[in-house]
Amino acid sequence: MxxxxxxxxxxxxxxxxxxxxxxxxxxxxxxxxxxxxxxxxxxxxxxxxxxxxxxxxxxxxxxxxxxxxxxxxxxxxxxxxxxxxxxxxxxxxxxxxxxxxxxxxxxxxxxxxxxxxxxxxxxxxxxxxxxxxxxxxxxxxxxxxxxxxxxxxxxxxxxxxxxxxxxxxxxxxxxxxxxxxxxxxxxxxxxxxxxxxxxxxxxxxxxxxxxxxxxxxxxxxxxxxxxxxxxxxxxxxxxxxxxxxxGRNVTEKFPAKFKKPGQKILEVRALSNSFLKNINFQVNSNEILGFAGLVGAKRTELFKTLIGLYQKDNLEMIYLGKEVNFKSPNHAIRKNFYYVTEDRKLEGLHLNESIKFNISLSSIDKFKVKFLNSISNAKEIKNSQFYFQKTLIKAPDIDRIAGNLSGGNQQKVLIAKALSANPKIIVFDEPTRGVDVGARREIYDLIYEFKKNNNGGIVVISNDLPEIIGLCDRVLVMKKGAITKEILETEMDQETILRYAI
Ligand SMILES: Nc1ncnc2c1ncn2[C@@H]1O[C@H](COP(=O)(O)OP(=O)(O)OP(=O)(O)O)[C@@H](O)[C@H]1O
Ligand SMILES: [Mg+2]
The missing domain is CATH 3.40.50.300 (P-loop containing nucleotide triphosphate hydrolases)
Structure with missing residues (x-):
């Protein structure tokens, strides 16, 4: 036609x-x-x-x-x-x-x-x-x-x-x-x-x-x-x-929000360095905390600083009741603090390796055989298979090369890799970049499931304001390296967020 x-x-x-x-x-x-x-x-x-x-x-x-x-x-x-x-x-x-x-x-x-x-x-x-x-x-x-x-x-x-x-x-x-x-x-x-x-x-x-x-x-x-x-x-x-x-109707774009008071998972006090100014905030369990702002507001840099990629001049970070200071992203992952990058191609995935390899990369410790210095192949396959199915990656099997997947499916591998590491805090930086409308809802459902069942903390950084509003229970707005406003669910709308972002 x-x-x-x-x-x-x-x-x-x-x-x-x-x-x-x-x-x-x-x-x-x-x-x-x-x-x-x-x-x-x-x-x-x-x-x-x-x-x-x-x-x-x-x-x-x-x-x-x-x-x-x-x-x-x-x-x-x-x-x-x-x-x-x-x-x-x-x-x-x-x-x-x-x-x-x-x-x-x-x-x-x-x-x-x-x-x-x-x-x-x-x-x-x-x-x-x-x-x-x-x-x-x-x-x-x-x-x-x-x-x-x-x-x-x-x-x-x-x-x-x-x-x-x-x-x-x-x-x-x-x-x-x-x-x-x-x-x-x-x-x-x-x-x-x-x-x-x-x-x-x-x-x-x-x-x-x-x-x-x-x-x-x-x-x-x-x-x-x-x-x-x-x-x-x-x-x-x-x-x-x-x-x-x-091929079907997708009417509800976001899962219904539910409220259950959680406990404090992370508290950041007085963080500053050459691009961040006196950052203070708290992440609670059973809550999705959004970070809104314009490109250049330094949201990504804030979390990269927390996982040890950038120098900190001043910081007090209480994580799961203890004071911590991560030296490197690997150190953070070992402590179950997981940052999911916005740049899957450069920082997130090994594009020449299989889906299986990528999913298990951050959770190798799970497959160690007791008393032996080796990895159980069977355990690794089972684990990758589990997260492959859970994140609904479209590919014939887990042995396919990640770089041959479509853009949106590469994004799902990145999320499967993060979930496989059993994080206690998971920071999603632009979780649905390049993801289609149907699969977006699937990713939101995964984030909700994590919120409901894991007693962990979730942070979502996104430029997509409808996503921030539809998904988050609380939003912090950043501008030029500082937090300018905390917005609660009841007062969340695009105008309010933009007013503090610009
Ligand atoms: N070089 C390749 N080798 C094997 N399979 C491939 C290759 N390139 C693409 N495919 C497969 O072809 C199919 C279509 O992929 P394509 O990248 O064209 O999707 P797309 O519509 O662009 O999706 P997206 O919106 O996620 O970017 C997928 O199943 C993908 O895995
Ligand atoms: Mg494409």
């Missing part, structure tokens, strides 16, 4: 009945997709539905198993990303790969350097082209700065600049906003709007459904590797979109 858009924009790309097999996994089972000149096409589907796989096929990262691809009415079979780029198809990946100590300038022209007649790199020309492109999308970034000094949002802007310089016709963005703040997202939207006026064709993936009507004209829904339909934005309500994505 494909309806004509009122502007009759030209179809740039046409994919029909695409299949893709990875070993014994059939990731795509007959998916169709169109992209149109001057329009933004959303691709929606659950974690593991096949969105990234489809984008990787369009951009030459992977080859299709079968199906038809037309680009500007010609058969299109890109052999690799360079090939696709040359033809004008550029992808900005779900997990950016640009972080290194190269300058912005070198990074942008890497692999497609402009040369002088003598064959040397023409830096002057490259610099002027880059400056012009940055100006075009009104981005103020120094071309000589190193890539790793940029924020995720800035790195993304550089990727977009790259696409502009390559004169891309089709620009694919795979979850570009999952690590952006509201303000950065709006900036990205301005750039996308501008690209649409220049007749670029955008393909846009996001699990934040509220973004779709703001930036897209059309949407394609896929479920479990199959094509569900192509629709005009506005044709379906959000609940209808969700029902088509997951």
């Amino acid at each position: 494909i309806k004509e858009h009122k502007n009759k924009n030209l179809k740039i790309l046409r994919l029909k009945n695409i299949f893709k097999k990875f070993g014994d996994v059939m990731a795509l089972k007959g998916v169709s997709l169109n992209s149109y000149e001057g329009l933004c096409m959303a691709v929606l589907g659950e974690n593991g539905a096949g969105k990234s796989t489809l984008m990787n096929i369009i951009s030459g990262v992977h080859q299709k198993t079968s199906g038809e691809m037309l680009y500007l009415n010609q058969e299109y079979i890109p052999k690799n990303t360079k090939d696709a780029e040359k033809l004008g198809v550029v992808i900005i990946h779900q997990e950016l790969n640009t972080v290194n100590d190269m300058t912005v300038l070198d990074n942008v022209f890497l692999g497609s350097e402009i040369r002088t007649n003598l064959g040397t790199i023409n830096y002057k020309k490259q610099l002027s082209i880059l400056k012009e492109a940055l100006q075009e999308i009104e981005i103020n970034i120094d071309p000589m700065i190193e890539m790793n000094k940029l924020s995720v949002a800035e790195q993304q802007m550089i990727e977009i600049t790259k696409a502009i310089i390559r004169d891309a016709k089709v620009i694919i963005m795979d979850e570009p906003t999952s690590s952006l703040s509201n303000k950065e997202t709006l900036k990205l939207f301005e750039v996308i709007k501008k690209m649409k006026t220049q007749n670029k064709s955008i393909i846009y993936i996001s699990h934040r459904l509220q973004e779709i009507p703001v930036i897209c004209e059309r949407m394609t829904i896929i479920r479990d590797g199959t094509f569900i339909g192509e629709y005009l934005v506005g044709e379906l309500s959000e609940d209808e979109i969700i029902a088509k994505m997951v």
Whole structure:
């Protein structure tokens, strides 16, 4: 069911009945997709539905198993990303790969350097082209700065600049906003709007459904590797979109809150260092404590300081009735204080190892055989299997490589790894980054179960205000390294939180 858009924009790309097999996994089972000149096409589907796989096929990262691809009415079979780029198809990946100590300038022209007649790199020309492109999308970034000094949002802007310089016709963005703040997202939207006026064709993936009507004209829904339909934005309500994505209704987005007074698990007094200012708070059992604030409020840094990653100038920390001072994250984990990172790719997972390896990594002590200096393989498998099932990771078995899982399923491995360590305090930093609506609820249920049954403390750091409000029993708002407000459940709303965050 494909309806004509009122502007009759030209179809740039046409994919029909695409299949893709990875070993014994059939990731795509007959998916169709169109992209149109001057329009933004959303691709929606659950974690593991096949969105990234489809984008990787369009951009030459992977080859299709079968199906038809037309680009500007010609058969299109890109052999690799360079090939696709040359033809004008550029992808900005779900997990950016640009972080290194190269300058912005070198990074942008890497692999497609402009040369002088003598064959040397023409830096002057490259610099002027880059400056012009940055100006075009009104981005103020120094071309000589190193890539790793940029924020995720800035790195993304550089990727977009790259696409502009390559004169891309089709620009694919795979979850570009999952690590952006509201303000950065709006900036990205301005750039996308501008690209649409220049007749670029955008393909846009996001699990934040509220973004779709703001930036897209059309949407394609896929479920479990199959094509569900192509629709005009506005044709379906959000609940209808969700029902088509997951194949059932998801009405209640959060579990009901319950109250049972708990005891004090952690008290932090007068914590300060070069970026934190006199932090005081308490975490109780059977309670979910939220940390809200803008990007840069230093919430992540606060908890990384507590687990010994940063220097503390002053701190008194009472944990389970005793004064402690963690020297390292491993020391914290040994004492059952677990921080679940927001950066699963760099800090969280061993992407080249199996699901089993990753789940048991922080709980190796559980599998030690008494009196022997060895690990029980059977115990390890049983344990990983248990948490694999508990967190509903979508994969055929625990021996699959973590890096081959879809983004949302990698996030679940990270959570399984944390739960397996039997923490007494668990700090979730952006627990649902890149997780679809249905699986989000599954993760919230896991957090609730922990709250109810473990007598432990839970902290949730999140940029997603509906998540903070829907999930937490109490919220602390941070701004520039200080706690500015404590908000109780009865007075929790977006305006109040934002008032103390900005
Ligand atoms: N290189 C690979 N090897 C084996 N299986 C793979 C590979 N890449 C993807 N898959 C599998 O293909 C399926 C689709 O994954 P894909 O990453 O396309 O999902 P997605 O829709 O992008 O999900 P998410 O929203 O979580 O990012 C998954 O079952 C995944 O494990
Ligand atoms: Mg993906």
